[in-house]
Amino acid sequence: MPDQIKELFTARVLVIGTGAAGYNAAVHCSHFGLKPVIITNRRTYGTSRNTGSDKQTYYKTGLSAEGDSVRAMTQTLFSGGAVDGDLALCEAAHSLQEFFHLVSIGVRFPHNRWGEYPGYKTDHDPCGRASSTGPFTSKAMTECLEQEAGRLKIPVYEGIKPVKILSEKNTVYGLIVLKNHKLKIIYADYIIFATGGPAQIYDYTVYPRSQASASGVLAQAGLSFVNMGEWQYGIGSTVFRWNLSGSYQQIIPRYVSLDENGKEYEFLEEWFSPAEIGKAIFRKGYEWPFHPEKLCTGGSSLIDLAVYQERYLRGRRVFLDFTRNPSGIKSPLIKNIGTEAAAYLEKSGVNAPTPVQRLKQLNPQSYFLYLDHKIDLAKEYLAVDILPQHHNGGVKVDCWWQTEIKNLFCVGEAAGTHGVTRPGGAALNAGQTGGYRAALYIAGCGKTKKTGRCEISDIRMFNNSRRSYSGRHGSQKKEMQNMLTNLKKLASRHLVFIRSREGAQIVLDECRVCLRALSSYCPETDNYHTYFELSEVTALLRLFASSVLHYIRAGGKSRGSYLINAKKTGLNACKKTASDRRFHGKIQEVKICRQKIKTFFRPVRPVPKRNDWFEKVWHEYTGGEIFRQNRRAS
Ligand SMILES: Cc1cc2nc3c(=O)[nH]c(=O)nc-3n(C[C@H](O)[C@H](O)[C@H](O)COP(=O)(O)OP(=O)(O)OC[C@H]3O[C@@H](n4cnc5c(N)ncnc54)[C@H](O)[C@@H]3O)c2cc1C
Incomplete structure (x- = not known):
């Protein structure tokens, strides 16, 4: 019943x-x-x-002596490509209000003796708008x-x-x-x-x-x-999951890989000359996410490719070693890492001989954070990989x-x-x-009408009156768990920073198998969780894989956080990849419509024109017109 x-x-x-x-x-x-x-x-x-990183960042309109404006920050957000201008404007316009809301409830963003909040430069940021409370913002x-x-x-x-x-x-x-x-x-x-x-x-x-x-x-x-x-992928530690950006790179650790016999390789030497290694590792600190534009000669994103090659093409494990300097860099290290890195370390009072000692000088919290998770960077290698970090x-x-x-x-x-x-x-x-x-x-918007009510039975809920599952119910859960594990593995293999039409198709085909299986299951209370997780992951991966296929079929090339067809061309050929900006004025939309996937591009909504005549805004605000404009627009 x-x-x-x-x-x-x-x-x-x-x-x-x-x-x-x-x-x-x-x-x-x-x-x-x-x-x-x-x-x-x-x-x-x-x-x-x-979660967090060495210095977890909060982005807001700048408050430094150089000056900033809502419109300037809007432009920065909008120039990320495929961004709706009205959303960029809203995020910029409310950023200081929300920043000070956080300050007022006790979030300790640092300011100087006189109350000025200094900023620092983060990735894709032209002018140092970032602030932080440390690793745990x-x-x-x-x-x-x-x-x-x-x-x-x-x-x-x-x-x-x-x-x-x-x-x-x-x-x-x-x-x-x-x-x-x-x-x-x-x-x-x-x-x-x-x-x-x-x-x-x-x-x-x-x-x-x-x-x-x-x-x-x-x-x-x-x-x-x-x-x-569109995602962000970058180097993170795997046992204790944490971003290895900022200080973890700026103190220039040693990258090593180990093969199945335990033989060690300083694999960055294949990718960089001794004069370039230190510079690239340092830059990885503030250019943390993978980006094709950062691949050209000496670029910091080559490190991601190098790690990928070791992990997935050579089957080696990859580590950061904080106990020794990269052997390619001659001593004294400070004289052989380029002027930018040397000036940064000198200004920060960092001059110790080993990476871990430099980390303790530059940002001691980021060392103790690992110690709190029973990983002593002064004694052991840190296992790393290129990992998804943000959608x-x-x-x-x-x-x-x-x-x-x-x-x-x-x-x-x-x-x-x-x-x-x-x-x-x-x-x-x-x-x-x-x-x-x-x-x-x-x-x-004031009051809405009374909420609707309807009677729903669990069978209607599953849309599954056929109950056509022919196996034993006990085995359903196991089957669903296996499918879930398999789907996630495929996503981690094919829908990350190296993508191809074939890879996306493999994920999509697997989603079809899961969909068919789901429509035949009739879950019992003890496997509801697995059933719902499998249907949610299947739905999301259908959208994701279809978007990747649609982008590639439209002629889209490498951009933002990913390379297209890198396996076909070979990783070395990717060194000169340019980021495809042809689709920056378009937003890709995707949805499930009557069980089918619909995908298309539409133009971005432009940044709204200035509307800052006080008397006009005053009337629109007090009369609630600002909300009604929205209804008309949509
Ligand atoms: C390693 C790392 C470093 C980062 N560094 C930065 C940075 O420096 N600057 C920056 O701006 N961003 C950074 N990000 C991204 C940023 O931290 C996140 O985007 C942000 O914290 C997400 O906040 P949220 O409130 O949207 O979601 P979350 O903080 O993830 O909260 C989601 C909430 O929903 C609940 N929930 C989830 N699923 C379900 C479900 N099915 N049913 C019921 N409840 C559910 C969760 O338990 C949680 O309470 C980083 C992310 C990572 C992983």
Whole structure:
């Protein structure tokens, strides 16, 4: 007999996720008097709370003596390519407000004696807009926002996973969720997804193990995704997952690989002359993500290719050794690493003879961080790989971070607001500005009609009345787990920074197999989790692989975070790869429409013209016209 799915509770505003973006959205909703409720799988899970780098970056409009402006920052964000101009403007315009909101609740961004906040230069940043609290900026943000949420008495319910969006007449009215292996309904007038980046599609990443995502639920609801193929990949440690950017490279460690017999290779010597090695490793610090433009002679992204060759073409393990200098660099090291690196180390008072000693001088926290995870960089090699770190694309949103379903919002890394490249730190800024704007819109748009209700049985939920599965139910779970593992492995092999038509097709074919299997399964309560994860990952990989195929078929070449067809041409030929900028004025959209995948390019929305005549803006703001303009535009 089909079971009726019971109601868990009703909320006016439901926020999903307890990362920096989710808490911030809820806090702003509460400031606007909206009484939000937060649900999450586990309060302490997710990327914001569990990740970082040597100096985790927050990007905002510059506050230094050189001066900056909202429009200048907009231009930087927009020039990342395949970025909607209105979103770039919103992220720039609210960046200082959100930065100071964080400062006001206790996030300790450093300022000088007189209160000036200095900036530093990060990747894809022309003018030093970055700030940081150290290795754990996003953790500090999350903890301060959590305290604020506690002070505002915002309820947080754990152990809940969304599995299906409920909407009527293209307006959201609730969610089906999984709680304690049971399906339940939560009714809500407004829902804000802040469930982070889709780490779950990969077998290995530098995302924390606790990050899953719920983007697959949004994909299955038929929402459009933008820039699905645009990511960031870079060097990270694998046992303890952490970004090896900034200080970890700037103190110039030694790259080594070991073959199956334990023979050691200083493989960068095949790629760089002794005079270039130190410069390239140093630059990797602030040019951390892989980028084809950084491949040309002596470029820092050649290091990613070199690591890839060792790991995947030669089957060796790759490590960073902090105990010795690269042997190709003559002594004294400081005189043989180029003027830029030498000046940086000298200015920072770093002059010790070994990399680990230099790391302790430059950024002691980044040494102790590994020690806290039982890895002593002074004694042992650090296993590394090229890993996915951030999804630049995501769910399509308008300038209030509202999705194509009315009253359903998506903020943080789950939302697709970045393009081919983004400045380091722009992800954390986008998460804050998006949450603020969603809250402002919900508060500004007044009351909605009463939420819809409908009776849903578990059988209708699975869309699966045929119950055609012929195997034993006990073996279903095992089969699904195997399929999931296989899919993730294929994604980690074919949908990373080296891509090809054939690779994308392999993933797509496997997705078809999974889809067929899913339609024959009739899950029982003990395997709901696996069933939903498999259907979410399948949906996301269909979108991702189809986007890659569509881009290559349209003639797209290497750009942003990936190389196309590098295996065919050979890695050496990639040294002169130019980044393909022909599609920078277009955004690739993809969605599931009646079980089929639809993919197309559309022009980017331009940066809105200036509208800063005070009297005009004043009337539009107080009369609520700023929200209505949005409805007309969409
Ligand atoms: C190693 C590393 C270094 C980085 N460095 C930087 C940097 O220097 N600067 C920068 O700007 N960005 C950086 N990023 C990216 C940035 O940290 C993330 O984009 C950001 O923290 C995401 O925040 P979020 O709130 O959107 O998602 P998250 O912090 O991931 O939060 C997601 C929340 O949703 C919950 N959740 C997820 N799935 C489900 C589900 N199915 N059901 C219920 N709940 C769910 C999670 O438990 C969590 O509470 C880095 C990322 C990594 C991995």
